Amino acid sequence: MRHGVARFVTGFLALPVALYLFYVVWPFAQAAGYSLTDWGGYSDSQHFVGLDNYVRLLSDELIRKAFWHNVFFLVTVPLFTIALALFLAFLLNVGGREDRAGIRGVFGSGLYKVIFFFPQVLSLVVVAVMWQQIYRSDNQGLINGLLMKVGLVDPENPIAFTADPEPFLGVPAVLWWLLLIAVWSGAGFYMVLFSAAMQSIPKDIYEAAILDGAGRFHTFFKVTLPLLRETISVAWVYLGFIALDMYALVFVMTPSQGGPNHASEIFASVLNFTAFQKGQFGYACAMGVALAIFTILLAALQLRITRRDRIEF
């Protein structure tokens, strides 16, 4: 019997694994190989240059700038998205009136759930194109147009949004505007994730807390948050990957794709320029490999830090 099971499992897995190896793992390996060459991308001639591309990476000013912009997103995207998602999930599940029916969400929470989740069903490029209209910097832009009508924005001096490189808290404004989109489009999904986790917390724990006189503030910080720790940790890792990408938003939303004047340059935009404009595929592959290594290290670190005793209900 066991023999048959093994054959059954192998039969199911062989094809997906083969496809995965060929279409995912093999290109990865190829890219790593190209990163050790001076391949330009348009011919079949290439020379082995060893680790030259990686050495060059360390002294590349643009890459350094892009790296710090990615770090900015790496810190802020998970922080704001999770905070907002937790807040919404708490309100929708346990933030409502406390009565004899026990714990419930605020009035109309089912509808809110659908609304908040909605951005998740849109592709990131669609989201970016939509936000282009919202951020448009004349009176036809949704925000600028409204604010001009009520007289809060001077038509001679509209809000520049993603064309604004002026630093806010030491970070170019364009990055903050991009962050807003990332958080808006991400929060809904994590709200649903946290909602599901919250619903699996037994109601009697809350009831006990309420009986002991805990208000919403204490229920959240003393009961909900500790019991969601594991889910939040996973969300943090996911959002970290999203923060390291951000390519679609930068590509569609910013002037000269990484502008104005490199103010929103990220790893992926520099990589794209190096490969496809400058025709230095070898060097661009080295950037890709470096980013992949960085991502893996980060994920490993994150999972290690948050590993902890698990509570079973």
Add this chain to the structure above:
Amino acid sequence: MSVTPEKPGDLSRRILLQRAAAAGLLAVPAAGLLSACAGSEPSKSDNNGGAAKSKDNPFGVKDGSAVKVVIFNGGLGDQWAKEDKTVFNAKHPNITVNMSSTQKIKTEEQPKMATQPSDLVMNSGADSMDRSTLINEGAIEPLDDLLTAPAWDGEGTVADTLLPGTVGDGTQNGKFYVVNVAYTVWGNWYNAALFKKEGWQAPTTWDEFFALAPKIKAKGMAPYVHDAVHGYYPRWGLFASIWKAVGKQAVIDIDNLKDGAWKVDGIVAALEPWEKMVKDKLLLPGNLNHTQSQQAWLDGKAAFIQVGTWLKNEMAATIPPGFELTLSDYWSNAGDKAAKDVFAGSGEGFVVPSKAPNKEAAKEFLRAILSKAGSAKFAELTKSLASTKGSGDNVQDSALASANALMKNASADLISVKFPDFYADLDKESQNLSEELMAGRLTAQQFVDKMQAAADKVAKDSSIKKQTRTA
């Protein structure tokens, strides 16, 4: 409720799913970036000789073969190319033309360049392949034999039929690589009907413009607008000013990365009117892109817009009735060295990949595009000039007529800038800095200093192959 330590043995289904999803997602950002770099094994293209060569078939195209042509479907559309297909098939009914059109030339064609490229690619638009890279990598074919081939339906050779500058524009390192099929004139557009109604005179100098500007503003219009998202739009105007004020040699020196080329007397002064335009708030507020800014101009929100002659075709659907698109030359200053030189040249370049399986047919198709019949259709359909002589002779159109008139009064030298084609880094920096200057974040002096620094950086970088411009 119990508290248990997490051991591999009691890995719950939920944890397993979380981990698996995490591992899957881990691959996502890296996958896109990494697989972008991966290619496939190169295959050798076989060239099994061609048919006999003749005056009607100078490249020896084989009957029964097929040719794959990729058209950039941008501001000019792609209908004109379909007409060229008809012209081609009239002479070669047994050759199949597989024509496709796209806006994503680089995205779709670059991955095939090293292995199995299309035969003829119109390398144009924002998503086009870097020309110097193509040439340096030996990825595209020199087309000097096309120039010496007989013209499709006229006297002389193909070269004889081309407008001035077309051969030079397509030449790099002494060889002719890029066949530009459109002829573009750049300048400041205005609505002649509006100017007549208001009694405004279209300015020819900066002084006249700055005198007219307050009158335009009084009508609730911005005097000027341009695409502020793609840096090469404002860059045209900046370089027109440099060329007109300091002369051709100054721009040639800039293109050749000559030491101190940006520090030549007069360059800062040439750019100062643009700085003044920003400082005096004569630009339409907002960072509009090309179509948004062009629409704003058509809607009467701004009096002038700087762009090329593809404008009419690009905006054809939304031009209000009675709106007379009229092109005028970039403004100059008294004492300019080359005030009469016009910013014009050929563009929309076709290339033949070195590994293309049917290069003969690709060249033959180019001959058809450059034919009299094909060029006339091009001008008629796109309201732009073709790069061949006399293409617009029979087209009635105010935009085309004003461009024609401008070219008639132009001196022999045409304004052109080569370094953006030569060096991708400098192209990007100059676009960024042009945007910054026109956003008021740089003065003309700072712009010049930063351009010099960027040029020096490219000049010193030994990994970048250097190009030379002679004329």
